[in-house]
Amino acid sequence: xxxxxxxxxxxxxxxxxxxxxxxxxxxxxxxxxxxxxxxxxxxxxxxxxxxxxxxxxxxxxxxxxxxxxxxxxxxxxxxxxxxxxxxxxxxxxxxxxxxxxxxxxxxxxxxxxxxxxxxxxxxxxxxxxxxxxxxxxxxxxxxxxxxxxxxxxxxxxxxxxxxxxxxxxxxxxxxxxxxxxxxxxxxxxxxxxxxxxxxxxxxxxxxxxxxxxxxxxxxxxxxxxxxxxxxxxxxxxxxxxxxxxxxxxxxxxxxxxxxxxxxxxxxxxxxxxxxxxxxxxxxxxxxxxxxxxxxxxxxxxxxxxxxxxxxxxxxxxxxxxxxxxxxxxxxxxxxxxxxxxxxxxxxxxxxxxxxxxxxxxxxxxxxxxxxxxxxxxxxxxxxxxxxxxxxxxxxxxxxxxxxxxxxxxxxxxxxxxxxxxxxxxxxxxx
Numbered sequence: 001x002x003x004x005x006x007x008x009x010x011x012x013x014x015x016x017x018x019x020x021x022x023x024x025x026x027x028x029x030x031x032x033x034x035x036x037x038x039x040x041x042x043x044x045x046x047x048x049x050x051x052x053x054x055x056x057x058x059x060x061x062x063x064x065x066x067x068x069x070x071x072x073x074x075x076x077x078x079x080x081x082x083x084x085x086x087x088x089x090x091x092x093x094x095x096x097x098x099x100x101x102x103x104x105x106x107x108x109x110x111x112x113x114x115x116x117x118x119x120x121x122x123x124x125x126x127x128x129x130x131x132x133x134x135x136x137x138x139x140x141x142x143x144x145x146x147x148x149x150x151x152x153x154x155x156x157x158x159x160x161x162x163x164x165x166x167x168x169x170x171x172x173x174x175x176x177x178x179x180x181x182x183x184x185x186x187x188x189x190x191x192x193x194x195x196x197x198x199x200x201x202x203x204x205x206x207x208x209x210x211x212x213x214x215x216x217x218x219x220x221x222x223x224x225x226x227x228x229x230x231x232x233x234x235x236x237x238x239x240x241x242x243x244x245x246x247x248x249x250x251x252x253x254x255x256x257x258x259x260x261x262x263x264x265x266x267x268x269x270x271x272x273x274x275x276x277x278x279x280x281x282x283x284x285x286x287x288x289x290x291x292x293x294x295x296x297x298x299x300x301x302x303x304x305x306x307x308x309x310x311x312x313x314x315x316x317x318x319x320x321x322x323x324x325x326x327x328x329x330x331x332x333x334x335x336x337x338x339x340x341x342x343x344x345x346x347x348x349x350x351x352x353x354x355x356x357x358x359x360x361x362x363x364x365x366x367x368x369x370x371x372x373x374x375x376x377x378x379x380x381x382x383x384x385x386x387x388x389x390x391x392x393x394x395x396x397x398x399x400x401x402x403x404x405x406x407x408x409x410x411x412x413x414x415x416x417x418x419x420x421x422x423x424x425x426x427x428x429x430x
Contacts, residue, residue, distance in 0.1 A: 067096030091166035121394030154183030223322030236267020258327030286371030315364030
């Protein structure tokens, strides 16, 4: 099994103080539950750390630039370098510390003062979900599990399959019928057992929940496993550290189940509490018009009503988002907003991300940029504002949508005249 010994000072995990239900407020001891026994699946638990869970800028300065640099605020106990005692060793994969680009041409196109793009398609399995899966496989090992399972439209599944392979765990993956073929190909290549459910994501998720309970598999479904949001929050920790005094006015995040935007907000808040973020940005939650249940709950100020899941952006095609309370709460606390975008706006954003910033994004990942455009047109954002678009997955995850967005090649005969004719001019000279 490929492993990496982390160097530096003794790696100790600050104790988790409690798990707290986001619905009723009931608290639990660490490891005692995954969801609230009073509220059921609606009772999502949040990890709350004790006062010793902290680090300073000096602590971070000498550490590797990856997710594990924030170990005091992660829910797994890492082993010290060279230690033969307790603690876990992360897989030898570069997770986190993904690049942030100053997207000058995109900012000009949108009419914004400044715009950054954080490309999480650069993670090992090409998506943001690697942050959660890195935590999941160590948490599973910490719990003594040998098999991990999840339900996913693709990214969480391929991420879990890859990280399970790197840590010697068995992975069982439930995907809905509509899961894109490239994502399913990743799963089988990593050696996961893939069960393609002949229904939508919500029914697939329900079946996975039942199977985990029946067969005792470790549940990697981030909507109900409180520890996985802790992996997702590392994007917020990174944004604060990478941009520092340039922290933007807004951060745009596509929203499906609600875990990603909730996690990013938690990371930003923790960095601000530690004095490592000068202020807190506003969050712009972005949903597809055909899968907008969280945005509608935010607008009404009422409980969620299960909605549709009709969108080209399969990764956010969720009709019954389980972590909607934390998503709504995060956006409200930030003073932010939700917007909804059409599939055509998403496809348009895919083209512009690629052609103006050289970032190849899948539809759900490009939705964040589409949301910024919509928010500017609707007056939610001002052209004077600065923003960061979170790009959560690589465009090779969904090549059909990429071709739909950009068009296909032009077929020509093997003759120079055909080249000139295809280009529309015989004098196309450099």
